[in-house]
Amino acid sequence: GAGVSQSPSNKVTEKGKDVELRCDPISGHTALYWYRQRLGQGLEFLIYFQGNSAPDKSGLPSDRFSAERTGESVSTLTIQRTQQEDSAVYLCASSSGDPYNSPLHFGNGTRLTVT
Amino acid sequence: DQQVKQNSPSLSVQEGRISILNCDYTNSMFDYFLWYKKYPAEGPTFLISISSIKDKNEDGRFTVFLNKSAKHLSLHIVPSQPGDSAVYFCAASDNYGQNFVFGPGTRLSVLP
Numbered sequence: 001g002a003g004v005s006q007s008p009s010n011k012v013t014e015k016g017k018d019v020e021l022r023c024d025p026i027s028g029h030t031a032l033y034w035y036r037q038r039l040g041q042g043l044e045f046l047i048y049f050q051g052n053s054a055p056d057k058s059g060l061p062s063d064r065f066s067a068e069r070t071g072e073s074v075s076t077l078t079i080q081r082t083q084q085e086d087s088a089v090y091l092c093a094s095s096s097g098d099p100y101n102s103p104l105h106f107g108n109g110t111r112l113t114v115t
Numbered sequence: 116d117q118q119v120k121q122n123s124p125s126l127s128v129q130e131g132r133i134s135i136l137n138c139d140y141t142n143s144m145f146d147y148f149l150w151y152k153k154y155p156a157e158g159p160t161f162l163i164s165i166s167s168i169k170d171k172n173e174d175g176r177f178t179v180f181l182n183k184s185a186k187h188l189s190l191h192i193v194p195s196q197p198g199d200s201a202v203y204f205c206a207a208s209d210n211y212g213q214n215f216v217f218g219p220g221t222r223l224s225v226l227p
Contacts, residue, residue, distance in 0.1 A: 004158070033215070035217070041219060042204065042217050042218055043159070043217035045214075056214065091158055103149055103164055104149075104206075104215060105161065106151075106159045108156065109157075
């Protein structure tokens with residue numbers, strides 16, 4: 001497939017457990033983003049990777065959240081000791097990184113429910 | 116402190132009429148603006164963009180207008196179709212089009 005792929009599509013976990021969300025970007029896209037959308041709200045920026053540069057982690061809400069990216073391919077977002085307020089749809093997006101000519105292409109998201 | 120605002124949470128329009136979705140921003144450093152459409156259980160889909168050197172960009176039924184002095188942009192959909200019913204997000208970026216800030220979205224309902 002040519003699009004951004006995210007897995008799992010749905011995840012239900014108990015409070016306090018760790019979860020790992022995966023994103024496969026479009027091949028060749030150097031930039032990768034994670035966003036979060038809570039119920040009834042807009043998209044909240046979490047973290048941004050561009051090539052081999054240090055990631056922009058300014059949107060991560062707490063130190064329970066971390067993300068990694070292997071080169072210019074797959075990324076994983078890890079949430080440790082999940083809390084109920086972490087329940088949201090987690091969206092991954094990628095872009096070619098060309099200034100002013102590279103809209104974000106989103107995956108369908110992972111719906112996380114913390115019980 | 117929302118840097119990108121969409122003050123209308125919802126909008127209803129009759130099929131065939133024009134839909135106008137509005138967006139305001141506060142950061143004068145933003146220079147690249149985008150509109151996305153989102154259906155339930157899907158990721159946002161890119162619709163149209165505009166850079167700050169232009170004041171209008173058109174793609175088929177979709178036109179985006181940018182008023183830099185007012186820090187305002189709008190998306191016009193003409194004619195509106197029932198399949199256009201979705202949540203529309205405005206987004207803006209600075210830093211050479213790399214960091215994207217999204218508005219809260221406007222839910223458009225096109226009535227047959």
